[in-house]
Amino acid sequence: MITVVRYADGALHVPGGVTFPVATEPRGQAVGPDLTSAVYTTDNDLVCVGRAGEVRWRHAFGTVQDEVSGVRAGCAFSHDGTTVWLFRPDAMGHWNDSRDTWHVLDATTGALLAGAGLDTAGHGGEHHVHPNGTDVLLDVGEGQDGSLLFRGRLDGTTLDVRPYPWNDRVLVALTADGRHFMTVHHDQDDAAFHTYPGGDVIARVCATDLGYDEDAWLAWTGGYLDADTAYVVVAGENDDEEWFHHHLVDARTGTHHGLFDARTDDPYGVISAGDGTWLTFHDGVFRRHSR
Numbered sequence: 001m002i003t004v005v006r007y008a009d010g011a012l013h014v015p016g017g018v019t020f021p022v023a024t025e026p027r028g029q030a031v032g033p034d035l036t037s038a039v040y041t042t043d044n045d046l047v048c049v050g051r052a053g054e055v056r057w058r059h060a061f062g063t064v065q066d067e068v069s070g071v072r073a074g075c076a077f078s079h080d081g082t083t084v085w086l087f088r089p090d091a092m093g094h095w096n097d098s099r100d101t102w103h104v105l106d107a108t109t110g111a112l113l114a115g116a117g118l119d120t121a122g123h124g125g126e127h128h129v130h131p132n133g134t135d136v137l138l139d140v141g142e143g144q145d146g147s148l149l150f151r152g153r154l155d156g157t158t159l160d161v162r163p164y165p166w167n168d169r170v171l172v173a174l175t176a177d178g179r180h181f182m183t184v185h186h187d188q189d190d191a192a193f194h195t196y197p198g199g200d201v202i203a204r205v206c207a208t209d210l211g212y213d214e215d216a217w218l219a220w221t222g223g224y225l226d227a228d229t230a231y232v233v234v235a236g237e238n239d240d241e242e243w244f245h246h247h248l249v250d251a252r253t254g255t256h257h258g259l260f261d262a263r264t265d266d267p268y269g270v271i272s273a274g275d276g277t278w279l280t281f282h283d284g285v286f287r288r289h290s291r
Contacts, residue, residue, distance in 0.1 A: 002033070002129050002131075003031040003032065003033055003035065004271055004279060004286070005029055005030060005038070006281045007025060008284045009284055010022065011053075012029050012038050012040065013281070013286070014031050014035065015279065015286045018031075018035050020038040020050075021049075021052070022038075022053065023047075027040070027042060027043070027072040028040065028041040028072060028073055028074040028075045028124075029041075029075070030076045030077050030084070032077045032107065033079070033081040034081055036050065036051060037049065037050055037051075037056060037107065039107075041074065041075050043065060043067075043068040044060065044061055044068070044095070045058050045059060045060045046058065046059040046061075046073065046084070046086050046105075046110075048107070056110075059086070059110050059112070061073065061088055061093065061096070062090070062095030062096040065093065065094055065095065068093055070092065070123055071089045071092045071122075071123050071124060072123065073086065073088050073089060073093070073125075074086070074125040074126055074138075075087075075127070076127035076129055077107060077129070078129065078133075078136070078154075079129050079132075079133045081107060082106075083104050083105060083106065083113065083154065084105045084106075084110075085102070085103070085104055085105075085129075085136050085138075086102070086103040086105060087101075087102055087103075087124075087125030087127065087138055087140070088100065088102075089121075089122045089124060089140075091120070092122070092123065098117065099118060099119055099120060100117075100122050100125075101115055101116065101117055101118065102115065102116050102150070102152060102161065103115040104154050104159055113154065114156075114157055114158055115159055116152075116159040116161045118148075118150065120140045120142060120148055122140040122148075123142065123143050124140075124141055125138050125140045125141070126138070126139045128171060128174050128181075130174065130196075131174070131177065131178040134153050135152070135197070136151075136152045136153070137149065137150070137152075137171060138151075139171040141170070146167040146168050146186050147167065147168065147169060147171075148163065148164075148166075148167050149163070149164040149166070149169065149171050149183075150162065150163050150164070151197060164199055165199075167186075168185060168186040168187070169183040169186060169192065170183055170184050170185075170186060171183050172191075172221055172222045172223065173222055173223040173224055173230075173272070174196070175224045175251075175274065176224070176226075176273075178196055179227075180195060180196055180224075180251065181193075181194050181196050182222055182223070182224065182230060182251070184219070184220050184221070184222060184232075185218070188217035188219070189206060189217070190205060190218060191204070191205045191222055191230075191249075192204045192205075193230065193251045193254070202252060203251060203252060205218075205249050205254045205256075207234050209254065209256060210232075210249075210256050212236065216234050216235065216236040217234070217235055217236065218232055218235075219233040219234070219235045219244060219268070221268045221270075223278075224251060224272055224274055225272055225278065225291075226274060226275065226276050227251075227274075228252055229248060229249075229250065229251060229257070230248070230250075230251040231247065231249070231270065231272070232249060233246055233247075233267045233268075234247060235267060245259060246260040246261075246262040246267075246270070247259060260291075262280075262289075263280060263287075264280045266280075269281070271286075273288075276290060277289060277290045278290075
């Protein structure tokens with residue numbers, strides 16, 4: 001189970017009112033499926049804390065940097081909560097003299113179990129934990145140079161990494177059953193729906209397909225309300241004022257199903273549960289919605 005987590009007012013929040021106090025605003029964060037521990041990244045380390053905010057362990061990235069700008073290390077718990085996955089943008093973070101690295105740690109002790117080098121120079125990396133219990137997807141954003149996607153699996157003491165054959169698509173969502181995933185083009189030209197794990201495209205949607213002119217674009221967000229219904233976010237600008245609208249589409253065919261009242265004024269504010277409902281988070285409170 002993947003636990004939804006957001007930061008506000010000095011703590012990590014999860015649905016149900018559970019909080020984890022943290023010492024600083026995190027760069028990345030995750031909460032274990034049993035809700036007893038959380039991890040978060042700072043400028044220089046990965047920190048694991050308990051429900052009262054007590055530090056259980058720390059993993060230092062390397063040489064301490066007085067100022068880290070433009071990069072963010074990312075973290076995630078495995079599906080069963082036994083391991084923590086860490087993406088470290090070493091190339092731009094300068095903690096180590098290397099390209100970026102990906103690591104798996106023991107969730108209880110913080111001991112390093114496996115790691116792998118990536119031929120990337122990312123600003124940050126987003127983890128997507130697959131529901132099959134073994135696979136973890138990592139999307140590494142390299143700014144104007146694009147975005148790369150990797151599939152990882154812990155095999156004993158080895159982190160087996162398989163790259164996807166593109167550098168211009170941003171992973172934004174997986175279906176609840178893990179059979180499909182959704183990407184948005186790095187240039188924001190379209191959203192595509194893929195089979196998992198192969199990555200074959202089964203449908204594609206552009207802003208013009210939804211009734212907009214060529215000046216509109218797809219935001220780097222979206223998700224699956226259920227296995228067959230997805231939402232995309234179209235954005236644009238009028239008289240220097242930015243706007244956005246949520247739309248529903250058929251994830252199998254790309255057919256447009258109209259506007260979607262997401263009940264949030266944040267284009268990135270929908271947290272889909274995959275069962276037809278979704279969450280929003282505002283002022284430290286999660287709210288569940290349905291159509």
